[in-house]
Amino acid sequence: MKPETAEKLLVWILRGAGVVCVLAIVPMLMPIAWAQAAHAAIGLGELSGEQVVEYLVRGMSAMCALYGGLLLLLASDVHRYRRVITYQAVAILTAATCGTIIMYRLPNLGKYILIDGAxxxxxxxxxxxxxxxLKKE
Structure with missing residues (x-):
């Protein structure tokens, strides 16, 4: 593969993942009743109305949106941010693998955990x- 093609593909992958992650701003801002309805709609039962649950839902959504912003920033100059791109990819792979191994056995969540990890x-x-x-610079 030509270095120019690799660079273009890398930029599009980072942008695509970044846009998807930035969309997590919606659950961060939406009413908790919507999160409860979505939770029930995918077959996970009733989402607890406790404040800590709402905090975790909104906090996780905020972190995902911030991560999406980071990916969009990294896509702006893949040569300059090469080390950060590598770090975040290895960190996400490690966290996803550990999370899948640890949480796969949770009732009702197994398939969602596998989808997330994959x-x-x-x-x-x-x-x-x-x-x-990429070209070495």
Whole structure:
């Protein structure tokens, strides 16, 4: 693969994942009743109305949105941010793998945990591979 092609693909992967993650701003801001309805709609039962649960829902959404912003920033100059791109990809792969191993056994969450882990692998592994194809600068 040509270095120019690898760079373009890497930029699009980072942008795509970044946009998806930035969309987490919606659950961060939406009424908790919507989160409760979504929780029930996907078959996970009733979402607890405790304040700590709302804090965790909104906090996780905020972190995901911030991460999306980081990915969009990294996509702006993949050569300059090469080390940060590598770090975040390895960190996400590690967290996703550990999370999948630890949490897969939770009742009702197994398939969602696998989907989450697989989605991380689907963008982090190509990200790392494409970086090996970039021009050395």
């Amino acid at each position: 989605s991380c692998w689907l963008y982090c592994v190509p990200t790392l591979w494409l970086q090996t194809r």
